[in-house]
Amino acid sequence: MDLKGKRVLVIGERDGVNAPAIEACVKSAGAEVLYAETLCFV
Amino acid sequence: MVVEQKGTEDVVAVLGANSAAAVEMTALTLMSGDPSYAGPLAGVALGIPSFHILEPEIVGQIDAAIYERELALSALAMDVDEVVAPMKSIREG
Amino acid sequence: MRYPVITGVANVLAHAPGLVRHGSKPLRDLAGDPGLAGAITAHLRSYDAAVGYAPNQAYIGNRDPEALRALPRPWFNALDQGASADGAFGDFIGEAELLGLLKLCDRARLVQVDPATLGAARAGLNRRGLVSVAEMDGLVPGSDDAIVKPIGSGDAIPLWLDGRVAGSIARGHEQDEALTANVLLENLAAKSTGVLALRRLLRQVEHRLGPDDIEFVIAGSEEAVGDRYQRGGGNLAKAIAEAGGLGRATGFDVKSFCASTLYGVFNAAAMIQAGIFSRVVVVAGGSLAKLGMKYRAHVAKEMPILEDVLAGIAILVERGTDAEPCIRLDTLGLHTVATGSSQQAVVEALVMSPLAKAGYRLRDVDRYATEMHNPEVTEPAGSGDVPTGNYRLIAALGAMRGEIARDAIPAFITAHGMPGYAPTQGHIASAVCYLAHALRAMRSGKMKRALFMAKGSLFLGRMTDAADGVSFLLEA
Numbered sequence: 001m002d003l004k005g006k007r008v009l010v011i012g013e014r015d016g017v018n019a020p021a022i023e024a025c026v027k028s029a030g031a032e033v034l035y036a037e038t039l040c041f042v
Numbered sequence: 043m044v045v046e047q048k049g050t051e052d053v054v055a056v057l058g059a060n061s062a063a064a065v066e067m068t069a070l071t072l073m074s075g076d077p078s079y080a081g082p083l084a085g086v087a088l089g090i091p092s093f094h095i096l097e098p099e100i101v102g103q104i105d106a107a108i109y110e111r112e113l114a115l116s117a118l119a120m121d122v123d124e125v126v127a128p129m130k131s132i133r134e135g
Numbered sequence: 136m137r138y139p140v141i142t143g144v145a146n147v148l149a150h151a152p153g154l155v156r157h158g159s160k161p162l163r164d165l166a167g168d169p170g171l172a173g174a175i176t177a178h179l180r181s182y183d184a185a186v187g188y189a190p191n192q193a194y195i196g197n198r199d200p201e202a203l204r205a206l207p208r209p210w211f212n213a214l215d216q217g218a219s220a221d222g223a224f225g226d227f228i229g230e231a232e233l234l235g236l237l238k239l240c241d242r243a244r245l246v247q248v249d250p251a252t253l254g255a256a257r258a259g260l261n262r263r264g265l266v267s268v269a270e271m272d273g274l275v276p277g278s279d280d281a282i283v284k285p286i287g288s289g290d291a292i293p294l295w296l297d298g299r300v301a302g303s304i305a306r307g308h309e310q311d312e313a314l315t316a317n318v319l320l321e322n323l324a325a326k327s328t329g330v331l332a333l334r335r336l337l338r339q340v341e342h343r344l345g346p347d348d349i350e351f352v353i354a355g356s357e358e359a360v361g362d363r364y365q366r367g368g369g370n371l372a373k374a375i376a377e378a379g380g381l382g383r384a385t386g387f388d389v390k391s392f393c394a395s396t397l398y399g400v401f402n403a404a405a406m407i408q409a410g411i412f413s414r415v416v417v418v419a420g421g422s423l424a425k426l427g428m429k430y431r432a433h434v435a436k437e438m439p440i441l442e443d444v445l446a447g448i449a450i451l452v453e454r455g456t457d458a459e460p461c462i463r464l465d466t467l468g469l470h471t472v473a474t475g476s477s478q479q480a481v482v483e484a485l486v487m488s489p490l491a492k493a494g495y496r497l498r499d500v501d502r503y504a505t506e507m508h509n510p511e512v513t514e515p516a517g518s519g520d521v522p523t524g525n526y527r528l529i530a531a532l533g534a535m536r537g538e539i540a541r542d543a544i545p546a547f548i549t550a551h552g553m554p555g556y557a558p559t560q561g562h563i564a565s566a567v568c569y570l571a572h573a574l575r576a577m578r579s580g581k582m583k584r585a586l587f588m589a590k591g592s593l594f595l596g597r598m599t600d601a602a603d604g605v606s607f608l609l610e611a
Contacts, residue, residue, distance in 0.1 A: 001054065001093065003103050009055040009090065011068055014592055015506070015524045016120065017058030020476035020600055021112040022095050026056055028105035034053065038600065040592035041064070041518035042393075042508045042559050061519030115479040118541075119524075119531035 004030030012038040055092040056100065060120040065094055066128045073132055091133045094126045137455030138464050139404040141609065144571035145335035146195055147225035147447040148558070149233040149328055150186075151426060152179040153295035155443055157320055158426030175430060176298065180211075180439040182229045187214030190509045191444065193556040195222025196571055200507070200553040210511055211439055224571040225335045225447075226263050230296055231255035233445070236327040237294075237304070237320075238274050239266065240378050245319055247277030247285075248294070248302035265334045277302060292316040311363045318359075321423040325358040326374050328447035329420030333379040336416065336449035349451075350412040352376040352386030355399030356419040357561050375418050384416075391603050392591030393506070393565040395419070396448065398605050400567065400587075403452040404462040415452050419567070421445030422560050429559070432516035441512045446560040448567055460577040460611045466492045468588065468606030476601060482532045485588045485606040493608055495584075497533045500551060500608070501576075502585040504569035505529075507557040525588075526552040565589035570609070577611035584610040 008031045012019035019038040027033060055072050059065040069092035093100050096117055101109065155161055156175060165171055185191060189210045193200045197219060203210070220227040228236070235256020238248045248256070257271040282303045285291035294302035304323070307314035337346060354372035361368035372386030389399045396419040403415035423445065430440045455461055466489040474484045490497065503526065510520040526548045533539035539547050557564035566587040576582035588606035593599050 001091075001099060003054075003100065005052065007053045009053065009072070010058075011055060012058035013060060013064065014590065014602060015519075015521060015528070016060030016064075017095050017113060017116050017478065018476055018602070019058070019594075021116075021478065022056050022058050024108055024112055025095060025100075025104045028108045029100075029103035036600070038592070038594050038602075039059075039068075040595060041516070042506065042513060042521055042561070042564070059519075060524050061517070063514070063517035064519055067517045111479065112477050115477075115482065115528065115531055115535065118534060119478075119527040 006031045007034045008032065009034055010036035012036070014038055014040045053090055055090050056095050057092055058095050060116070060125065062125050062128055065125055066132065068092065069129060069132045073135065092129065094129050096120075096122045097126045097129060137457060138461040139407040139452050140455050140459035140461045141450060141570060141574055142453050142459050143336055143340045143451035144574055145225040145332045145339060145449045146222065146568065146571050147328065147332045147335055148191060148195060148227040149236070149331065149421070149445045149447070150182050150228065150230050150443065151233055151445050152440075152443045153230055154324070154423060154445075155179060155427040155430065155440060156295070157292065157317060157423060158428060158430075158442070159424040161427040161430055162317065164431070174434050175427070175440065178430070178434050178438070178440045179443060184211075184214070184439065185443060186220045186227050187218040189215040190511065190556040191227060191558070192218050192222070194446065194558065194568060195227050196224030196575070197222050199572060200556045200569070203554040203556055208511065209438070211441065223575075225332065226265070228263070228331065229259060232259040233327065234294055234296060234302055235260060235271070235274070236331060237323050238302075239270065240323060240327045240330055243307060245305045245307060246302060246323070247282045249279075249282060250276035252296055252301040264338055265331065292320065308362070313361055313363045313366045322358045322360050322371070324423040324445055325356050325420030326371055326378070327420065328445045329354060329356065329371065329375040329418045329449070330378040332420070332447035332449035333375055333416060333418050336451055337379065340451060344414070346380045347383045349381045349384050349414050349416050351403075351406065351415045352381060352384050353389055353399040353403050353415060353417045354386065354419060355389045355395035355397070355417060355562060357390070357392060357395060357422055358420070371420070372418065375420070391605070392593055392595065393562045394589040394591035394603055394605050396562045396567040397565060397587060397589035400450055400452065400462065400570075401467065401605060401607060404464055407452060407454055408464055413454050417450040417452065419448050419562055421447055421563065425560055429512055429516035429518070436515045438515060441509070442559055444558050446558050446563040448563055450567070450570060460574060460609050463493060463608040463610055466490075466608040468604070470602065470604040472601070478528065479532065481602070481604065482528050485604045486529050486586065487532065489586060489606055489608055497529070497538050497547070498551070500584055500586045501582045502553065502569070502573065503529060503551055504566040504573065504585055504587045506565055506590060507553075507555050507568055508559050508564045509557060510555045512559050520555065522552065522555040523548070562589075573609055577609070582611065584608055
């Protein structure tokens with residue numbers, strides 16, 4: 001799946017990969033971020 | 043919610059959970075709606091495919107320096123194979 | 136001069152199955168489907184089962200968390216041999232006692248509790264040496280009318296005990312959303328369990344200190360005490376100090392989500408280091424909102440609802456002596472704005488930086504206390520094993536830096552980590568729940584140093600997308 005041009009919903013996890021990190025990554029691949037949230041399960 | 047406004051064409055989700063169970067639940071909810079355990083998106087059946095940020099086909103598209111800074115540690119800390127294992131079959135429904 | 140030291144810690148629990156229905160998740164679900172009440176009730180466990188639950192025994196100090204590894208899972212399947220509600224670190228009170236405490240701590244005449252429950256509370260709390268007969272006698276029991284009528288009119292919510300309505304708590308204002316009965320119950324539950332911990336701590340040190348020896352109280356829990364014009368006005372610390380009889384003290388609250396309590400310890404040490412005070416208590420009550428958070432998964436998997444306890448903690452920090460473990464203020468780990476959000480930067484800030492400041496390597500730390508949430512609570516809900524996830528981050532960074540071989544990561548985690556055991560009570564599970572254990576181990580010469588690291592999920596409040604954290608070394 002080519003990220004370039006895709007619109008992305010970012011759902012990160014605090015102790016996994018958080019939303020700002022995912023956002024930086026997918027933007028570097030040419031995607032647009034529509035929504036970004038980090039979940040914390042505890 | 044934002045996707046209800048803008049439509050779901052070309053929309054994908056990218057997830058960062060560090061356990062297969064967590065990523066599975068979110069991915070299933072986004073694809074076909076899974077209200078059982080009620081995460082933040084419970085009850086929403088959007089048909090949106092999910093990818094884990096550490097799936098090889100995603101990682102390959104990320105700038106190397108950004109990968110190093112944002113993902114390298116997580117890739118070593120979690121069992122990537124185990125965490126990404128459910129993703130493909132959930133996408134394929 | 137030596138850094139400020141920790142000289143006493145109380146870890147307490149209050150069984151609260153009747154309050155599970157007022158937890159945030161159950162409350163919302165029940166509003167949509169009242170029929171769920173049956174399933175919830177059917178999966179609540181008895182006081183004996185909660186006391187006999189090995190992780191709870193670990194929390195109150197009757198076993199070491201490390202020893203949980205040897206016990207077969209699921210831990211809820213077998214009562215812990217030799218379990219006792221009288222923990223080495225503090226009490227595990229029953230729900231009648233908790234309701235009596237709510238009434239005792241209620242300064243706004245909101246709580247009604249029936250005579251039988253108050254009587255049971257008085258007997259239990261008195262046996263524990265935590266209340267005086269006089270103060271319990273001063274509590275007016277609620278009549279049936281006083282309890283039930285306001286529930287019927289929508290002005291109060293019920294307090295259940297063993298399946299019956301044993302009391303109620305009223306809203307504090309007709310319109311103010313910050314003073315609803317549910318909000319006030321949440322705040323009062325935090326106050327009451329904080330008071331429970333404080334009173335237990337005072338009993339622990341009463342041979343050498345009285346209430347008037349405590350000069351300041353810092354509270355680090357996660358409720359929001361206020362009214363509509365100042366929803367987070369706060370200072371539950373002073374309310375707790377008052378109910379603890381600390382006449383010479385005042386205090387304030389410290390807040391950073393789950394990092395609150397550990398920040399409170401840092402703050403207390405800093406005040407003492409600055410020479411302002413000699414003795415500061417850090418206290419935190421439990422989180423009513425988190426009761427039953429994962430109940431759906433527990434019910435679906437035919438497990439008992441494990442999130443049926445409120446936790447409390449009280450920590451005494453004093454001027455440095457050679458006899459007690461000190462808070463190494465020269466080893467603070469801080470997650471600054473510039474640290475950013477990369478997981479690697481966070482672990483470097485909270486683990487590597489403190490160690491580097493002290494000239495230590497990863498293996499020089501005997502034990503790492505991180506987010507110690509009981510995995511038996513979180514795994515069924517798909518939330519993973521939080522402590523292990525954190526240990527893997529630390530070990531992985533060690534591997535990246537060449538301090539640990541990759542294949543030595545599991546052994547490192549076994550040697551320097553421990554299984555999760557704390558109830559999922561947010562700030563309580565974040566490192567501070569291990570202070571009592573570390574104090575015990577260091578006093579007996581079994582441990583030299585431990586790193587305490589707590590994280591706060593600030594992003595949940597939508598004012599930032601950053602997280603926060605704080606850490607420091609505790610050293611004998």
